Amino acid sequence: NVHSSGGDGHRIILDLGSGAFDLGQKVLGEMFKKKKEVDQISEQQDRESKQVEESGESSGKPSISTKPQKFGGSILITHTHWDHIQGLPFFVPLYLPQFDWTIYGPHGVAKSLQESLSGQMQHDYFPVRLGDMGSKPKYIGLREDMNKGFWLGEEDAPTSMKVTTKYLNHSVITLGYKLEEFAQTIHSSDQRKRSKRGVSLAYITDHEPFDHALAKGGFVASNQKSQSHHGHGMSADQSHAEFFRNVDVLVHDCQYYFAEYGPESPTPKEYWGHSTVEYVVEIAFYASVKQLLLFHHDPQRSDDQMDKLVEYARHIAEELEEKYGGDMANFDRDNEKRVPLKVDAAKEGDVYDLDPFILAEDYDVEVDDQNVLDAVVQSQDKPSSSNNSARQTVVLGLYETKPRPICDVLQNSENAFDVKVFNSSNDILQYAQEKQPSVIVLDEHLFGCGGFEVCEEIRSNMGTWGKQVSVLIIASARVSNNLDYISAESKEQQIAERLNVDDYIQGPFSPSYLLTRIQVSVLRMPLRWRRAPYSSCEPERIAVLQSTGLLDSGSEERFDRITRLCSTMFNVPISLVSLVDKDRQYFKANVGLPGATETPRDHAFCAHAILEDDIMVVPDALQDARFADNPLVEGAPNIRFYAGCPIMASSKESNGDSGKLPIGTLCVIDSKPRDLREEELRALKDFGAMVEREVSNNFS
Numbered sequence: 001n002v003h004s005s006g007g008d009g010h011r012i013i014l015d016l017g018s019g020a021f022d023l024g025q026k027v028l029g030e031m032f033k034k035k036k037e038v039d040q041i042s043e044q045q046d047r048e049s050k051q052v053e054e055s056g057e058s059s060g061k062p063s064i065s066t067k068p069q070k071f072g073g074s075i076l077i078t079h080t081h082w083d084h085i086q087g088l089p090f091f092v093p094l095y096l097p098q099f100d101w102t103i104y105g106p107h108g109v110a111k112s113l114q115e116s117l118s119g120q121m122q123h124d125y126f127p128v129r130l131g132d133m134g135s136k137p138k139y140i141g142l143r144e145d146m147n148k149g150f151w152l153g154e155e156d157a158p159t160s161m162k163v164t165t166k167y168l169n170h171s172v173i174t175l176g177y178k179l180e181e182f183a184q185t186i187h188s189s190d191q192r193k194r195s196k197r198g199v200s201l202a203y204i205t206d207h208e209p210f211d212h213a214l215a216k217g218g219f220v221a222s223n224q225k226s227q228s229h230h231g232h233g234m235s236a237d238q239s240h241a242e243f244f245r246n247v248d249v250l251v252h253d254c255q256y257y258f259a260e261y262g263p264e265s266p267t268p269k270e271y272w273g274h275s276t277v278e279y280v281v282e283i284a285f286y287a288s289v290k291q292l293l294l295f296h297h298d299p300q301r302s303d304d305q306m307d308k309l310v311e312y313a314r315h316i317a318e319e320l321e322e323k324y325g326g327d328m329a330n331f332d333r334d335n336e337k338r339v340p341l342k343v344d345a346a347k348e349g350d351v352y353d354l355d356p357f358i359l360a361e362d363y364d365v366e367v368d369d370q371n372v373l374d375a376v377v378q379s380q381d382k383p384s385s386s387n388n389s390a391r392q393t394v395v396l397g398l399y400e401t402k403p404r405p406i407c408d409v410l411q412n413s414e415n416a417f418d419v420k421v422f423n424s425s426n427d428i429l430q431y432a433q434e435k436q437p438s439v440i441v442l443d444e445h446l447f448g449c450g451g452f453e454v455c456e457e458i459r460s461n462m463g464t465w466g467k468q469v470s471v472l473i474i475a476s477a478r479v480s481n482n483l484d485y486i487s488a489e490s491k492e493q494q495i496a497e498r499l500n501v502d503d504y505i506q507g508p509f510s511p512s513y514l515l516t517r518i519q520v521s522v523l524r525m526p527l528r529w530r531r532a533p534y535s536s537c538e539p540e541r542i543a544v545l546q547s548t549g550l551l552d553s554g555s556e557e558r559f560d561r562i563t564r565l566c567s568t569m570f571n572v573p574i575s576l577v578s579l580v581d582k583d584r585q586y587f588k589a590n591v592g593l594p595g596a597t598e599t600p601r602d603h604a605f606c607a608h609a610i611l612e613d614d615i616m617v618v619p620d621a622l623q624d625a626r627f628a629d630n631p632l633v634e635g636a637p638n639i640r641f642y643a644g645c646p647i648m649a650s651s652k653e654s655n656g657d658s659g660k661l662p663i664g665t666l667c668v669i670d671s672k673p674r675d676l677r678e679e680e681l682r683a684l685k686d687f688g689a690m691v692e693r694e695v696s697n698n699f700s
Helices: 021-053 113-119 212-216 219-223 234-245 278-284 303-331 403-413 425-435 449-461 463-468 489-499 511-523 536-549 555-570 604-611 679-698
Strands: 001-004 009-015 070-075 099-106 138-142 145-152 159-167 173-190 191-204 250-253 291-295 340-347 375-377 393-399 418-422 439-443 468-473 502-507 574-580 584-591 596-598 617-620 639-647 661-670
Touching: 001 463, 021 489, 099 113, 113 138, 159 234, 173 403, 219 234, 219 278, 219 303, 234 278, 234 555, 250 278, 278 291, 278 303, 291 303, 303 340, 303 617, 340 679, 393 403, 393 425, 403 418, 418 425, 425 449, 439 449, 439 511, 449 463, 449 468, 463 679, 468 511, 502 511, 502 555, 536 661, 555 574, 555 584, 555 679, 604 617, 604 639, 604 661, 639 679, 661 679
Parallel strands: 009 070, 070 099, 099 138, 191 250, 250 291, 291 340, 393 418, 393 439, 439 468, 468 502
Antiparallel strands: 001 009, 138 375, 145 159, 159 173, 173 191, 574 584, 574 661, 584 596, 617 639, 639 661
16 A cells, blocks of 8 residues: 655555555554644643733733544545455554544445445454444545546645546556645635645556557657647557656556566466556656656565566666657657656655655646535445435426336435426426426426426526536437437437437437436536437338347357357457347347346447447447446446447348348457457457358348
C-alpha cells in the first residue's frame, strides 16, 4: 500500500496490502502523539486560567481549541484482489471510534464495494466482521472519471486533493488514481476556486498494455510525431499515458521484463494483467512524468535482481532522452518545465517529501458544492436525505406499458428505489409538483393527455427542479411495433430533443435497460450503454431470419461443433452462434453459457455487430461507451472482449449474394481485455463462412 498526506494533513492511503498492519501502528502512534500534545496544551491553559482567576487580571492570550479531534482520512482501493485488500482486517485504526474513514473503490460488478471487502472477513475466514469496525467507515463506489473527479479534505481547508480515476487493463475491474493538490482562494461570498496547482501523483497498479506488442517497447517511436494526444482518435495506450501526463510522481505496475512476459518466454505472462519495464519507462517518458517509481514487483525477485531491473530501466530512460528528448520538449508544449525522467523502484518504508508548491502554476478549478461527485455511496449508517445514496423516488406514468416487471426490477435493485405508479396525467403532475421525484418515466400516451404534454408542463411551470429533473419517455406501441416507423429524425424524436428528454425509448426494451437508464439519470452520469438501432431493412431482415426455421429449433451438432472449435482456436471461454430477432437474441449454438438460450436484444453486442460490414471487435467493453454499463459487462458473464462476425442469409426466393441480409453472428467472448491479430480475424471469417453454409442448407 501507498500512504500519502496532502498539505492540509488529510491522510490518503492507496490500497491496503500486507503493509497495512505496520502502517496502522504508525497512524496510531501519530494519533497518540497528537493527543498528548493537545492534552499538554489543555493542561497549560488550565494552569493559566487558574492564575488569572487568582490575580483577577486577563491574560490577553487567545485560547487554543482543544475540542476532541477526529483522525482518519481516505482509503482508495484499486481493486479487490487479495494482495490489495488483505491488510484491511489488520489495519487497527479502522476498529477505533476516534477515527473517521471513507473507503473508495471500483463500483461493483455483481456486488457492492462493501460486500466485496467483507468477503474475506466472513466467519469461516476471520473472527471479526466488517460491520464490527468501530470507526463505521463509509463506502463509495467509483467509476472512471478522468476530468471532473472529486475532492478530498475539508471544504474550507487551505489546500485539498483532487482525485480522478481511469479504468486499467486487468482481469477484474481496476481503477488507477491521479491525485493533484490545489490551494483554495475565495473569489466571492458564493464562489470558491482551487488555484495554484501543487504536486501530483498517479497510482497505476495491475495494468497490462492494451497492445501487447508495446510490451517490448517502441511506444515513443510510434507516437512521438503524433499530434492527436490531446484530441480524438487516441489508442487505448495513448489514453492511458495521457491520464498521468506531467505528473510529478508516477507509481506504476512493472512486474516483468519483456523476456519474461512475451510469447518466447518459457512461461508467457500475456493476459496476466501486468506491465513490462520496457513499456512502463516508455509511456512515462512519453507523458513527461518527472519521477517514475517502479511498483508491484515480482515476489520471486531478489534485492540484487531488483537493482539490476532499476539499472536497466534507467538505461532505457537515458537512451530515450538522448534520442527523443528535444523532440518531446517541442511536442509537449503544455509543459515548459519538462525535465529528464528520473527512475527508481518503490521500496517499503521509503518516504518522498514533496514541497506542495515547488512546481506551482496558476490553474483555476471551480469547486462544486458536493465533496464527492458521480459516486455511488454505500454507507453502513442510514443515509441522510441530502446524501446521493438516499432512497430515490421514481414516478412511472404508464398507460400502455405494463408496470409490474419494471417495478420488480427497480425495487429489487441495489438502490431499492421508491416507485410510484400513475396512469393519469393529472395525478402525475400533482405528485411531481408536491414531491419532486428523482426521475419520471412516461408513456407517450397517457390517460388525459400525452407524455410529451406532461413533460412540457413540468419543464415550463415547475421551476428549477422542473427544468433539471430527468424525464424518460417510452414510445407508443404504434412506434415500437412498427419497425419502419422508428427513426432518429421522427417528429417525436425532435419534440423529445426540444423538451430536453433524457431518452425517447423506441422499440422493444428490457426492464434492466430501463433500470440502468434510471440509475445513471439519478447519478447524473452519462449512460454508457447504447441500444443498437434497427437497420434500414429491418422488416426484410426479420423475414429472412424467420424463413430459416432456426429460431427456437434447439441445439444441433453441426453448429455446436463450430462454436467448440472457435472456443479452442481463440482460447476464449464463450463462443456463440447468435440469431438477432426483433426483441431478443437467440443462441443457436452455445459454448460457455450453460442453460442460456437467449437474452433481450438491447443486451446483445451482436445487435450492433450485424450493422457492420466486417467483423466487429470490442477490445475492452469497459472502455467502450456502447457497452460499459451493459448488464452483461457489469454482471455475469462479465464481458470485456467481444468479436462478432456477421452471418448473412437470403430467403428462398432470393438468388446469389445480392439479397443476403445479416441474421446474426458467430462471436467469441472473453472476460479479459484482448484483441485479435490479422490471422485470427481471417480465421473467424472462415468459421463464419462455415456457419453460413450450414444456414443455407436449411433451404436445400
